[in-house]
Amino acid sequence: xxxxxxxxxxxxxxxxxxxxxxxxxxxxxxxxxxxxxxxxxxxxxxxxxxxxxxxxxxxxxxxxxxxxxxxxxxxxxxxxxxxxxxxxxxxxxxxxxxxxxxxxxxxxxxxxxxxxxxxxxxxxxxxxxxxxxxxxxxxxxxxxxxxxxxxxxxxxxxxxxxxxxxxxxxxxxxxxxxxxxxxxxxxxxxxxxxxxxxxxxxxxxxxxxxxxxx
Numbered sequence: 001x002x003x004x005x006x007x008x009x010x011x012x013x014x015x016x017x018x019x020x021x022x023x024x025x026x027x028x029x030x031x032x033x034x035x036x037x038x039x040x041x042x043x044x045x046x047x048x049x050x051x052x053x054x055x056x057x058x059x060x061x062x063x064x065x066x067x068x069x070x071x072x073x074x075x076x077x078x079x080x081x082x083x084x085x086x087x088x089x090x091x092x093x094x095x096x097x098x099x100x101x102x103x104x105x106x107x108x109x110x111x112x113x114x115x116x117x118x119x120x121x122x123x124x125x126x127x128x129x130x131x132x133x134x135x136x137x138x139x140x141x142x143x144x145x146x147x148x149x150x151x152x153x154x155x156x157x158x159x160x161x162x163x164x165x166x167x168x169x170x171x172x173x174x175x176x177x178x179x180x181x182x183x184x185x186x187x188x189x190x191x192x193x194x195x196x197x198x199x200x201x202x203x204x205x206x207x208x209x210x211x212x213x214x
Contacts, residue, residue, distance in 0.1 A: 019057050021047040026064040027110055030117030035061075035124055065114055065124065069131055073138050076100055080142030089143045089155055093163035094208050096139065101200040104171070112175045136164045166211065170203040 025046035029038040040061055044051045058064055079099040083092035104111050118124040139160035140152035149156070 015057075018047075018049065018053065022049065022054055022057055023064055023067075023110070026061060027113035027117060030065075030120065031113045034120035035117050036121055062124075062127070065117060065127070067110065067114060072100060072103065073134060075103075076135060077138050077142050080139060081145065083146070085146075089146075089159035090162060090208075092143060092146065093139045093159050094166065094204060096142070097163055097167050098201045098204055101170075101204055104174075105200050108175065111171075115175050132164055132168065135167075136160045139163055162211070166204060166207040169207050170200060173203050174198070174200045 022043060026038070026043045029042055029046060033042075038061065040051050040054050043061065043064075044054045047054075076096055076099075079096035080092060083095045087095060118128050137160070140156045143156035143159055144150070144152040147156075152160070
């Protein structure tokens with residue numbers, strides 16, 4: 001008797017579960033041992049799959065740390081466009097980043113592990129800087145488009161740069177300083193230095209309020 005073929009839904013769930021297991025294994029090892037010292041073989045062993053399986057999902061171990069950055073950049077562009085029409089450039093940019101913060105709040109554990117991994121490698125720190133630069137450009141372009149401009153003007157560029165700076169402060173406070181002792185030595189239970197229960201969105205708002213008072 002021939003067994004029934006695996007349904008597409010079941011295959012997709014299995015692929016998603018395997019990918020998540022690889023990501024979790026890699027993040028824990030990166031945070032504990034450092035990115036450069038962690039091998040693909042070690043990641044695969046922790047996830048209980050073969051190195052060949054790892055390469056079915058990722059071309060290199062760096063890709064594990066992307067955590068959907070390309071999709072988030074697209075989401076950021078959409079959130080800027082959807083910001084309230086009455087908001088000025090800075091308020092619109094911060095509102096868009098608050099939307100991204102919702103995504104981060106749902107996976108704080110992974111965000112903190114990633115921060116520890118990035119802190120262990122100068123190459124990854126550069127990669128993260130490039131990501132934030134891309135976010136800044138996306139914000140500036142979106143802000144310009146809201147005002148009917150083809151390219152960002154000075155106002156849009158400054159607002160985007162300030163919003164990203166506020167984001168950097170808020171996420172460090174929320175997830176703990178990159179490379180902090182807690183994140184590096186206790187990757188299973190990472191801790192930020194923000195008061196317990198304070199959402200990333202709230203810290204972003206606090207940072208913005210501090211700026212407005214000056």
